[in-house]
Amino acid sequence: QQQVKQSPQSLIVQKGGIPIINCAYENTAFDYFPWYQQFPGKGPALLIAIRPDVSEKKEGRFTISFNKSAKQFSLHIMDSQPGDSATYFCAAGHSGYALNFGKGTSLLVTP
Amino acid sequence: GAVVSQHPSRVICKSGTSVKIECRSLDFQATTMFWYRQFPKQSLMLMATSNEGSKATYEQGVEKDKFLINHASLTLSTLTVTSAHPEDSSFYICSARDGSYNEQFFGPGTRLTVL
Numbered sequence: 001q002q003q004v005k006q007s008p009q010s011l012i013v014q015k016g017g018i019p020i021i022n023c024a025y026e027n028t029a030f031d032y033f034p035w036y037q038q039f040p041g042k043g044p045a046l047l048i049a050i051r052p053d054v055s056e057k058k059e060g061r062f063t064i065s066f067n068k069s070a071k072q073f074s075l076h077i078m079d080s081q082p083g084d085s086a087t088y089f090c091a092a093g094h095s096g097y098a099l100n101f102g103k104g105t106s107l108l109v110t111p
Numbered sequence: 112g113a114v115v116s117q118h119p120s121r122v123i124c125k126s127g128t129s130v131k132i133e134c135r136s137l138d139f140q141a142t143t144m145f146w147y148r149q150f151p152k153q154s155l156m157l158m159a160t161s162n163e164g165s166k167a168t169y170e171q172g173v174e175k176d177k178f179l180i181n182h183a184s185l186t187l188s189t190l191t192v193t194s195a196h197p198e199d200s201s202f203y204i205c206s207a208r209d210g211s212y213n214e215q216f217f218g219p220g221t222r223l224t225v226l
Contacts (some may be wrong), residue, residue, distance in 0.1 A: 034214075041202075041222070043218050044217060046214065046215075093195065097143075101154045102154065103154045104153075
Protein backbone atom coordinates (compact mmCIF):
# COMPACT_ATOMS: atom_id res chain seq x y z
CA GLN A 1 0.00 0.00 0.00
CA GLN A 2 1.51 3.28 -1.11
CA GLN A 3 1.25 5.77 1.70
CA VAL A 4 2.13 8.82 -0.37
CA LYS A 5 1.03 9.45 -3.95
CA GLN A 6 2.90 12.08 -5.96
CA SER A 7 2.07 13.68 -9.28
CA PRO A 8 3.01 14.46 -11.95
CA GLN A 9 5.79 12.00 -12.71
CA SER A 10 7.54 14.58 -14.86
CA LEU A 11 7.17 18.26 -15.55
CA ILE A 12 8.63 20.72 -18.04
CA VAL A 13 8.33 24.47 -17.52
CA GLN A 14 10.00 27.50 -19.00
CA LYS A 15 12.31 29.67 -16.96
CA GLY A 16 10.26 31.97 -14.75
CA GLY A 17 7.31 29.58 -14.66
CA ILE A 18 5.77 28.14 -11.51
CA PRO A 19 5.90 24.34 -11.43
CA ILE A 20 3.48 22.74 -8.99
CA ILE A 21 3.94 19.24 -7.64
CA ASN A 22 1.17 17.55 -5.71
CA CYS A 23 1.14 14.85 -3.06
CA ALA A 24 -1.61 13.02 -1.21
CA TYR A 25 -1.22 10.91 1.90
CA GLU A 26 -3.31 8.27 3.62
CA ASN A 27 -2.43 8.28 7.29
CA THR A 28 -4.08 11.11 9.22
CA ALA A 29 -1.61 10.57 12.07
CA PHE A 30 1.29 11.86 9.99
CA ASP A 31 2.59 15.15 11.34
CA TYR A 32 5.58 15.97 9.18
CA PHE A 33 5.60 16.70 5.45
CA PRO A 34 8.99 17.49 3.91
CA TRP A 35 10.07 18.04 0.33
CA TYR A 36 13.45 16.92 -0.92
CA GLN A 37 15.43 17.90 -4.00
CA GLN A 38 17.75 15.35 -5.56
CA PHE A 39 20.29 15.87 -8.31
CA PRO A 40 21.64 12.86 -10.26
CA GLY A 41 24.14 10.86 -8.23
CA LYS A 42 23.52 12.86 -5.07
CA GLY A 43 21.56 12.26 -1.91
CA PRO A 44 18.26 14.06 -1.31
CA ALA A 45 18.52 17.51 0.22
CA LEU A 46 15.81 18.85 2.50
CA LEU A 47 14.14 21.84 0.80
CA ILE A 48 11.27 22.75 3.04
CA ALA A 49 8.96 21.00 5.47
CA ILE A 50 5.57 21.72 6.97
CA ARG A 51 3.58 20.48 9.93
CA PRO A 52 -0.21 20.18 9.92
CA ASP A 53 -0.86 23.17 12.15
CA VAL A 54 -0.21 25.61 9.28
CA SER A 55 -1.65 25.79 5.77
CA GLU A 56 1.26 27.40 4.00
CA LYS A 57 4.98 27.86 4.44
CA LYS A 58 7.42 29.86 2.32
CA GLU A 59 11.17 29.65 2.18
CA GLY A 60 12.72 31.72 -0.55
CA ARG A 61 11.20 30.67 -3.87
CA PHE A 62 9.70 27.48 -2.45
CA THR A 63 6.21 27.33 -0.98
CA ILE A 64 4.34 24.41 0.53
CA SER A 65 0.55 24.52 0.57
CA PHE A 66 -1.12 22.09 2.96
CA ASN A 67 -4.75 20.98 3.03
CA LYS A 68 -5.32 18.83 6.10
CA SER A 69 -8.95 17.97 5.35
CA ALA A 70 -8.09 16.78 1.85
CA LYS A 71 -4.87 15.08 3.04
CA GLN A 72 -2.95 16.83 0.30
CA PHE A 73 0.07 19.08 0.08
CA SER A 74 1.89 20.68 -2.78
CA LEU A 75 5.17 22.36 -3.66
CA HIS A 76 5.29 25.55 -5.70
CA ILE A 77 8.55 26.88 -7.11
CA MET A 78 8.34 30.58 -7.89
CA ASP A 79 10.40 32.09 -10.70
CA SER A 80 11.86 28.72 -11.61
CA GLN A 81 15.40 28.58 -12.97
CA PRO A 82 17.28 25.98 -15.05
CA GLY A 83 19.28 25.17 -11.91
CA ASP A 84 16.06 23.95 -10.31
CA SER A 85 15.99 21.05 -12.77
CA ALA A 86 16.11 17.99 -10.51
CA THR A 87 13.95 15.26 -9.07
CA TYR A 88 11.65 16.31 -6.26
CA PHE A 89 10.30 13.93 -3.64
CA CYS A 90 7.55 14.58 -1.18
CA ALA A 91 7.42 12.56 2.01
CA ALA A 92 5.13 12.12 4.95
CA GLY A 93 5.50 10.62 8.36
CA HIS A 94 6.32 11.42 11.92
CA SER A 95 9.20 13.85 12.37
CA GLY A 96 12.39 12.08 13.30
CA TYR A 97 11.15 8.72 12.14
CA ALA A 98 11.34 6.83 8.87
CA LEU A 99 9.58 8.67 6.11
CA ASN A 100 7.21 7.45 3.41
CA PHE A 101 8.32 8.84 0.08
CA GLY A 102 6.39 9.65 -3.05
CA LYS A 103 7.69 8.26 -6.32
CA GLY A 104 9.30 11.53 -7.34
CA THR A 105 8.78 14.20 -9.98
CA SER A 106 11.42 14.90 -12.57
CA LEU A 107 11.42 18.65 -13.23
CA LEU A 108 13.04 20.26 -16.24
CA VAL A 109 13.22 24.04 -16.43
CA THR A 110 14.08 25.19 -19.94
CA PRO A 111 16.00 28.43 -20.57
CA GLY B 112 24.92 22.52 10.32
CA ALA B 113 23.18 19.13 10.07
CA VAL B 114 25.71 17.51 7.74
CA VAL B 115 25.72 13.78 7.09
CA SER B 116 28.59 12.14 5.26
CA GLN B 117 28.96 8.74 3.66
CA HIS B 118 32.05 6.79 2.74
CA PRO B 119 32.87 5.60 0.19
CA SER B 120 30.94 7.55 -2.42
CA ARG B 121 31.48 4.83 -5.00
CA VAL B 122 32.57 1.21 -4.71
CA ILE B 123 33.00 -1.53 -7.26
CA CYS B 124 33.48 -5.06 -6.02
CA LYS B 125 33.46 -8.62 -7.25
CA SER B 126 30.52 -10.90 -6.66
CA GLY B 127 30.82 -12.73 -3.34
CA THR B 128 32.78 -10.07 -1.51
CA SER B 129 31.55 -7.91 1.36
CA VAL B 130 31.35 -4.15 1.31
CA LYS B 131 31.09 -1.77 4.26
CA ILE B 132 29.50 1.67 3.94
CA GLU B 133 29.89 4.28 6.68
CA CYS B 134 27.41 6.98 7.58
CA ARG B 135 28.44 9.79 9.89
CA SER B 136 26.65 12.76 11.37
CA LEU B 137 29.34 15.45 11.40
CA ASP B 138 27.91 18.18 13.60
CA PHE B 139 25.15 16.60 15.60
CA GLN B 140 24.40 13.45 17.53
CA ALA B 141 22.07 11.04 15.80
CA THR B 142 20.27 8.61 18.05
CA THR B 143 18.51 7.21 15.00
CA MET B 144 19.84 6.58 11.52
CA PHE B 145 18.03 5.17 8.52
CA TRP B 146 19.30 3.24 5.53
CA TYR B 147 17.59 3.52 2.17
CA ARG B 148 18.18 1.94 -1.22
CA GLN B 149 17.37 3.67 -4.47
CA PHE B 150 17.32 2.06 -7.90
CA PRO B 151 17.70 4.24 -11.00
CA LYS B 152 14.83 6.63 -11.55
CA GLN B 153 12.97 5.24 -8.57
CA SER B 154 12.08 6.47 -5.13
CA LEU B 155 13.89 5.75 -1.90
CA MET B 156 13.00 2.48 -0.23
CA LEU B 157 13.62 2.16 3.49
CA MET B 158 15.77 -0.83 4.34
CA ALA B 159 16.25 -0.48 8.07
CA THR B 160 16.18 1.81 11.07
CA SER B 161 19.08 1.76 13.48
CA ASN B 162 19.16 3.14 16.98
CA GLU B 163 22.43 3.72 18.76
CA GLY B 164 23.36 0.79 20.92
CA SER B 165 20.58 -1.52 19.85
CA LYS B 166 19.76 -3.90 17.03
CA ALA B 167 18.49 -2.48 13.78
CA THR B 168 14.88 -2.90 12.72
CA TYR B 169 14.60 -4.20 9.18
CA GLU B 170 11.78 -3.61 6.75
CA GLN B 171 9.85 -6.55 5.38
CA GLY B 172 11.75 -8.29 2.63
CA VAL B 173 15.19 -7.01 3.65
CA GLU B 174 17.54 -9.80 4.69
CA LYS B 175 19.14 -8.87 8.00
CA ASP B 176 21.91 -11.43 7.56
CA LYS B 177 22.83 -9.96 4.20
CA PHE B 178 22.64 -6.30 5.15
CA LEU B 179 24.39 -5.98 8.50
CA ILE B 180 23.84 -2.69 10.29
CA ASN B 181 25.84 -1.47 13.24
CA HIS B 182 25.12 1.79 15.06
CA ALA B 183 27.93 1.79 17.59
CA SER B 184 28.02 5.49 18.41
CA LEU B 185 25.86 8.60 18.21
CA THR B 186 27.67 9.74 15.07
CA LEU B 187 28.38 6.56 13.15
CA SER B 188 26.33 3.81 11.56
CA THR B 189 27.65 1.21 9.15
CA LEU B 190 25.95 -0.96 6.55
CA THR B 191 27.79 -4.08 5.43
CA VAL B 192 26.56 -5.84 2.32
CA THR B 193 27.73 -9.41 2.76
CA SER B 194 28.42 -11.75 -0.14
CA ALA B 195 27.35 -9.09 -2.60
CA HIS B 196 25.77 -10.09 -5.90
CA PRO B 197 25.04 -8.04 -9.02
CA GLU B 198 21.42 -7.58 -7.97
CA ASP B 199 22.68 -5.70 -4.90
CA SER B 200 24.04 -2.98 -7.16
CA SER B 201 22.23 0.18 -6.19
CA PHE B 202 22.51 3.61 -4.63
CA TYR B 203 22.58 3.33 -0.85
CA ILE B 204 21.65 6.42 1.14
CA CYS B 205 21.67 6.95 4.86
CA SER B 206 19.92 9.61 6.85
CA ALA B 207 20.25 10.74 10.41
CA ARG B 208 17.77 12.17 12.82
CA ASP B 209 18.79 15.40 14.47
CA GLY B 210 17.05 15.20 17.83
CA SER B 211 17.41 18.92 18.45
CA TYR B 212 15.27 19.78 15.44
CA ASN B 213 13.55 16.41 15.09
CA GLU B 214 14.32 16.43 11.39
CA GLN B 215 16.01 13.98 9.10
CA PHE B 216 19.06 14.81 6.99
CA PHE B 217 20.44 12.68 4.21
CA GLY B 218 23.96 11.68 3.28
CA PRO B 219 25.27 12.03 -0.28
CA GLY B 220 24.81 8.34 -1.04
CA THR B 221 27.08 5.45 -2.01
CA ARG B 222 26.97 3.93 -5.47
CA LEU B 223 27.61 0.18 -5.20
CA THR B 224 28.39 -1.80 -8.33
CA VAL B 225 28.84 -5.55 -8.01
CA LEU B 226 30.51 -7.22 -10.98
